[in-house]
Structure formats: C-alpha cells, structure tokens
Amino acid sequence: MEKRVRVRFAPSPTGGLHMGGVRTALFNYLFAKKHGGDFILRIEDTDQTRFVAGAEQYIVDALTWCGIKPNEGVGFGDGPHAPYRQSERKESGIYAKYAQQLIDAGYAYYAFDSSEELDEMRKRLEAAKVVAPQYNAVTRQNMRNSLTLPEDEVKRLLESGAKYVVRLKVPRNEEIRFEDIIRGWVTVNSSQVDDKVLLKSDGMPTYHLAHIVDDIEMKISHAVRGEEWLPSAPAHILIYRYLGLEKEMPKLAHLPLILNPDGNGKISKREARFPVFPLSWQDPREAMPYVGYKESGYYPEAFVNILALLGWNPGNNEELFSLDELAALFDFERVNKSGAKFDPEKAKWFNQQYLRKHSDADLANAFKPLLHSKGIARSDAFLAEFCRLMKEKVHFVHEFWEQGHYVFEAKEVLDEKVMAKKWNDKSKALFTLVQDSFITVSDWQTQVLHDTFEELVKAHGKIDMQLLRVLITGVAGGPQLFDLLALLGKDEVLARLGKSLGKLN
C-alpha cells in the first residue's frame, strides 16, 4: 500500500522567505493537495548563531498571504507531531537518541577537533595540493576523534565535558545511488562525501541529522526541496541506511532553482531590480526594507500563478490558473530539470490578467485608499467609471494614479512633444470654436460630445484630437477621449480648456 502523502516545507528562520522558498512551499502544497495528503510547516532553527528575530513570523505571514496554508505546523495550529520547531523538538532528546544509535552501530563517531585544528587541516591539505580538503575516511586518521584516540582517552574526554561533535562515518569508496523523482538516478562515490557533522558541539543537531529524524518521526512521504540540496543527498541516503530506515525513507524530489533574469546565479535580494520577497521584509540587521510583491501591487493569486509556471507547466498552452486548478493539475513529471530565469516583465503581465478580472467597483474600492492618501475624494460612481476607462492600460492598482492622476488634478505643463509638433498659428482659433461649442452642450455625455465634435469637423475641417486631449489633460495618452471628457464633467473641461487656451497664442 502506498504511504499517505505527507510533505513538509522546512525553512530556517535566518531571514525573509524569498520567492524561491515560496515556490518550494507551493510545490509541496500542490502535491499534498493533489493527493489529498498533508502539508506541514516545520521550522529548522538549529543554527542559533543565524537566528533572525521576526523571520519565523514572516514565513507564516508570507505563506498565509499566498494562500499556501499548511494543515500542520508552526503558526498553523500545530498538530499530532508537535512541536514543529526543531529547537523545541531537541528538548525531548530525540536527535541525540538517533545519533547515539549511529554511534553504537559504528556508523558515527566523536570528534574533538577545535575549529583552529580544522582550519589547520584544511590549510595543510591545500598546501599538499589536495583538490577537495575535507574531513573524511582518509583525513580523519590524523585528527582527534574516537576512531584515532585510545578508548580510555575518549572516555576521559567525554566525562571531563570536553567539546565534541558527532560525525557520520562515511565509507572510503562506495557507490551511492539514489533515485530522484525529477532527475532520475543519481550516482555519487562516497569519497566525494565528507564526514558530516550530525551533532554540533552546542548539542544541536545539524540540518543533516535533524531533517532526517523529523521526516521519519513525522512520517514524511516525499522530501521536496531545492536543487542546492542535491550534493548532500548521498550523505542523507547513508544516514537512512545506517539507521536501518531505508525503506521508510521519503522519496526525493529536487526542484530546479529560480535564477536571476540578468547576470548569473540564483536570485539575490541585494542586486535584484524587482521584488524578491512576497511581503516587504525588514531585516533587523539592515537599514532599508526590501519591498515585497504585495506592496508592489501584486495580487497573491498572480504571484502564485507566476511561481507555479517557473519550472512547471501543465502541458498545454494555458497559463492562468488558480491555486485549486494548480493543485488539480500538478505533477512532478511536468517539473523541469533546468533552472528558470525569472522574467519581471512577464510577471507584470500576469498581474494585469488578474487585475482585469476584477469589476470596476472592486478596482475603485482598491484604489480609493491611495486616492485618499493624496487628499482626494470622489464618488464611488465616479471612481468606478474612472477605473472602467483606465483598467485596460494598467498592470497594478497603483498605476491608476500614476497613469490617471491628471483626472484628479489638472497638470500645469502640457505635453511638450505634442504641442511642439501640432500646435500652430491656426490652432487657437480652432480650439476656441471647440470651446464655444462645448459651452452649448447641455447633455454632457460621451455620445453627445462625440457628435458635437463631428459637426465641428464637418464645418471647419480636421481638428486634432490628440491636441484637444493635451489641452485638457496635459498628457499625450489616456483612455477614450470623449469618455474621459464625460467623466471630467462640463465645468472641469471648460475650465481646463479655457486655462490652456489663455496661456497660448
């Protein structure tokens, strides 16, 4: 019988959760949903030196905003395997227990080397032109550990409270083969794997030990994580094997990385010219916050949609999917092997698609707070009509302001390019005719304005519409002109037109 699907997202609270992390969480979530399984949030806070205040809460907030809700875990009501924070799980002695099991079976050992001694070893090896200096089957013979020291000396050291770590005893030359759901069979020789530290000198487990213990204890069926973990997977295979748990081992899936659009490498929060974090992140160690997708105007649905299609596709030409649709469609077979460069331009397009799905009234409501912050108020009807006219041109709600602010406050300067190109000595007389004619319009509506203008053209020849637009709005582009004039209202249009004409000859 197949194991119940149970997957986990297991970040360490060492900073804000960036978009790559969110995507890993997303794929875990989608896989769990697809198979009616469980999605767990576990906090891997075993490195006390890198702990960052607020990071854990940020992770919870970010997942919540995205709609990627764990059904077990920190911040989501815990569950049958509580606690879900490794620093708390350590209290039960569970990691030490598994480490002891490995020591007793001869698969792990105590190492007493100080960090200075380790540095020295690396320097010595580098000087000797060893290509990959590491603590391994060969080099451990020259170090201070329970394999080289006399038994009574080891005992004395342990009893005297000397600092030590527990290391995995990796065999010297052994093929380690494992199957990755996404990549297929991967083979690595154990000579490439170092004697990984399992238990640190502060008593905390390392990631390598802790995640295995927890995955076993929490009955995790699939370990889905980023590609950066692929090189350490062989060590993990060994740990499962030495623990006698190879059969219980979760299936492995290493996701391709999200790469920087320009330049190389994975996305870096410092250099990126686009948001990297789902929500704004203020690192307590830094002065400036990093602006998030949310604060940049992205809908969470759009953000999730963008992430889902980075490294995965449904196999047809469709691109717009809700979280539920993604969950129904998701499959590791359709996850790519190669890294995906993030395209900020396409991200904007996705948001635009979602924005267009909103009603004019919804958009008006979303826009209202921004308008109020400028000290401007308009009726709901006015704003809904404004949004109706503008919505085809914007990617984000805040662009209603950036692209349509002239509706609310007349611009002082008229578009110079258009004026230079189109305004001539006959223009003033012509647009004064327009002004006069508009004054007579009593039913100020799109169609009436359109017809009035047509009649003027019939009587006097071509009257440039863009020029009229600039005279009234100041800008060269915008929504349908007569719709816009109808929205502005007769008084406003005549006032603006009069003011512009007054300044020109």
Next chain:
RNA sequence: GGCCCGUUCGUCUAGGGGUUAGGACGCGUCCCUUUCACGGACGAAACACGGGUUCGAUUCCCGUACGGGCUACCA
C-alpha cells in the same frame, strides 16, 4: 579546482527518431481608430558544438563548450 545537475526563440516553455519545431511575455508591422488603449491579423526570433547509432537525429549515446549548484560545528 573537484564533484553533481542541467542546455529548444532574448525570457518562460511545448514537443519529440521523419513536424512548415507550437504557445506565452517582450519586440515590430498592419487592421480597427481623427486621440489613447484594448482587441484582431501578421512578422522577426530557438533545437550549444563535435562525434557516433540510424535509411533518417533537434529527439538516443559519448565527448566538448557553456550555465547552475555544492564544496562549514549554515540551512
């Protein structure tokens, strides 16, 4: 450097032993439009290279190049 993973338009990708190599973003042209967009139509744009295997390879295999990851008592 070593090890591991990867490589289809600029980017995200579909496809897969015989295809006009498909879609999307972006870009360009045209249509609609006296303005601005949307929309529609069209276009430029890709199988990294070299060897095999094969009647035939972009597709399978091997090399090379390139890209990425890892190389901590960090995850």
